[in-house]
Amino acid sequence: xxxxxxxxxxxxxxxxxxxxxxxxxxxxxxxxxxxxxxxxxxxxxxxxxxxxxxxxxxxxxxxxxxxxxxxxxxxxxxxxxxxxxxxxxxxxxxxxxxxxxxxxxxxxxxxxxxxxxxxxxxxxxxxxxxxxxxxxxxxxxxxxxxxxxxxxxxxxxxxxxxxxxxxxxxxxxxxxxxxxxxxxxxxxxxxxxxxxxxxxxxxxxxxxxxxxxxxxxxxxxxxxx
Ligand code: MG
Ligand code: ZN
Numbered sequence: 191x192x193x194x195x196x197x198x199x200x201x202x203x204x205x206x207x208x209x210x211x212x213x214x215x216x217x218x219x220x221x222x223x224x225x226x227x228x229x230x231x232x233x234x235x236x237x238x239x240x241x242x243x244x245x246x247x248x249x250x251x252x253x254x255x256x257x258x259x260x261x262x263x264x265x266x267x268x269x270x271x272x273x274x275x276x277x278x279x280x281x282x283x284x285x286x287x288x289x290x291x292x293x294x295x296x297x298x299x300x301x302x303x304x305x306x307x308x309x310x311x312x313x314x315x316x317x318x319x320x321x322x323x324x325x326x327x328x329x330x331x332x333x334x335x336x337x338x339x340x341x342x343x344x345x346x347x348x349x350x351x352x353x354x355x356x357x358x359x360x361x362x363x364x365x366x367x368x369x370x371x372x373x374x375x376x377x378x379x380x381x382x383x384x385x386x387x388x389x390x391x392x393x394x395x396x397x398x399x400x401x402x403x404x405x406x407x408x409x410x411x412x413x414x415x
Contacts, residue, residue, distance in 0.1 A: 206321055209289035213296060213324025220301035221414030223407045224309060226287075226325035228347065231313030233333040234357040236265045237390035239308050243274055245400040250407060251304045255279060255295040257287040257312045265310060275299065286318040287311050292325075305407050315340075319347040327352040327406065334358040338367045341375030348379035353386065355399060360389040 217224050229235045243252055254276045256266040261280045269276035277298045279291050292309065299307065309325055311318045319328075328351045332340055335358060341348055348354075354376055356369075369387070376383055384402065388395035 203320070206289045209293060210322035210324040213289055213292050214326075215324075216296055216301065217307065217324065217326070218410075218414065220304075221411050222301050222304055222307050223327075223403075223410035224307040224323075224325040225327045225329050225353075225403070226309045226311055226318075226323050227329045227331060228311045228315070228318045229313060229331035229333075230315045230336060233313075233331045233336060234390050235310050235313065235331050236268060238331050238355055238357060238388070239310060240268060240272065241388075241390045241393065241396045242308065242400055242403065243269070243272055245396060246306070246404065247272070247274065250306050250404065252306045252308065253277070253299045253304045254308045254310065255292070255299065256310045257281055257291070259283055259285060259312055275304075281312060285312055285314045285316075286321050287323060288321045289323050292323045305411065306403070315344045315347050319350065326410065329353040329355060331355045331357050332372075334361045334365050334367045338369070338372040339375070341372060341379060345379050348376050348383065351380055351383060353384050353399075353402070356385060356387040357390055359387045359394060360391050 227235050239254060252274050254269045254274055256276055256278045258278060259281050263278055266276040266278045277295050279295045281287065281291060309323060330347055330351055332354060373385060386395060386399040388399060
């Protein structure tokens, strides 16, 4: 990056953060709790979303916004198939969602009729972390086959992160994955990080994550009163 380009990048980030604040205000006024789910491709973002819907849909009104780089509706179709409204945002090839994209998505969601908005970011562990959306919690889905050195290799994603879901724990017997090494690496970067080891395949551990989420949704409702 040339020295001249630094202020331009800062300006773009600043403009994004301003829009993120407006998004947050729109969500807060509607009493909606919003989570931004980030992960590498294949870690299990959509599977986590489907398990979360399965656990909460009887008591929590949910909508999903799907960020995709290509105009494919595979993920949003899976969400719609279980009866949950899903809005697809095509990033036009961009490898992350930004706050103005979320604003466009929010316009298509009936915020007054939901309690929880799940945003599925583009599958990428690098730049989605740099773009605030206005969501209330950033969640990363890591998975066992990706390896236990992820926190050491992708430190930026862990800052400003609230929850780390460690998916595919059903594969632990077959993969060299040291859970303690992984957690220590993430804790160094973010000491308040909350971990939920889960298997979206078997359902193990999912209720601990959805109970955490239910509490946060309740808190958000009380703030909106
Ligand atoms: Mg997906
Ligand atoms: Zn990007």
